[in-house]
Amino acid sequence: MxxxxxxxxxxxxxxxxxxxxxxxxxxxxxxxxxxxxxxxxxxxxxxxxxxxxxxxxxxxxxxxxxxxxxxxxxxxxxxxxxxxxxxxxxxxxxxxxxxxxxxxxxxxxxxxxxxxxxxxxxLAEDIERDKEEENVSVKLRRLCLRQLRALCVLTSHALREVEESLEQSTLHLNSMKQLVDKLKTKGSSHGPADPDAHQSTSVPTSFTRDAAKGGEKRAVTLHVGTADTTVEDVGKGQKRPRSE
CATH class of the missing domain: 3.30.70.330 (RRM (RNA recognition motif) domain)
Structure with missing residues (x-):
């Protein structure tokens, strides 16, 4: 050798x-x-x-x-x-x-x-041509790798922003839900808070009481009138036999 x-x-x-x-x-x-x-x-x-x-x-x-x-x-x-x-x-x-x-x-x-x-x-021409093709493929491969890295960076940044936005939305939704639950609990324990609703409820009650009193008066008057009529009829009945 x-x-x-x-x-x-x-x-x-x-x-x-x-x-x-x-x-x-x-x-x-x-x-x-x-x-x-x-x-x-x-x-x-x-x-x-x-x-x-x-x-x-x-x-x-x-x-x-x-x-x-x-x-x-x-x-x-x-x-x-x-x-x-x-x-x-x-x-x-x-x-x-x-x-x-x-x-x-x-x-x-x-x-x-x-x-x-x-x-x-x-083989000089073939070797040179293969070398150029290899250089082009290497450049393309490196370019693809750079673009892939850039895409990964952008994707991770966008994903982080979406996660932060989702977290804020979740906190806001939870706070709103707690507020609604408090309002429901307060309304069920203290009754209706609307004064108009209370007024509309009290008016029919007084009106019913007055109507009940008026009905009693009319019933007493009607009973007295009926009694007078009965007395008159009895008196007339007693007087007729005497005249006969």
Whole structure:
């Protein structure tokens, strides 16, 4: 392995399960969908170093995807984390060797760098377009979040005003109810408070008494008159036999 991963493990991924004939195609896919690649190499598995840490999270979404001949799925994980259970061992950060092996490794590294530069040039327009679309989507998402926060603030303020208004209305209603109850209790204990009603009640009573007295007088007079008439009839009856 010709890549120096010291200080770069947090933005380096390992890819296991990708067929060797499709390494370059997978690197091209990562460069298109995840972002710029600083370098890549092949040891026991494919190693990719991204220029940005944000690209790593996107690259991890390809784990479990069938790629190449579709006979097996690839496994992707970050270099500074333990390998998944289905991976035998982690790749060493650096490799030893000297002499001819080092020269061959350098030549392979230079060839990959040239090929990576070619891939970057070929995908420059696509990468730039994806970056612009991502920036637009990020801006829209941030704008939506700001509007949502503002809406939450306005809603909470309006809700607080409604609660205060409801509380005031409830207090006013309770006070009015207490006042009505007091008036009802006072009216039932002291009788009618209207003087006109009392006057209208007393007038018929006196009138009834006078009428009763007048009726008694008329009854006495009528009784006296009847008695006089009876006496006269009796007197006449007694006088008739004498004349006969």
């Amino acid at each position: 010709t890549l120096d991963l010291v200080g770069k493990l947090h933005r380096t991924i390992y890819v296991d399960g990708c067929p060797s004939a499709f390494y370059e195609d997978f690197v091209r896919l990562l460069a298109t969908k995840c972002g710029p690649i600083e370098g890549w190499d092949v040891a026991d598995r494919l190693i990719v170093i991204f220029c940005s840490l944000n690209s790593v999270s996107t690259a991890l979404t390809f784990s479990g995807t069938a790629f190449g001949d579709l006979t097996s799925s690839v496994t992707v994980w970050v270099a500074n984390q333990p390998p998944p259970p289905n991976v035998v061992q982690q790749v060493a950060i650096t490799s030893g060797g000297n002499g001819k092996a080092i020269e061959e490794a350098k030549a392979a590294k230079e060839a990959r760098e040239r090929r990576l530069a070619t891939i970057r040039a070929e």
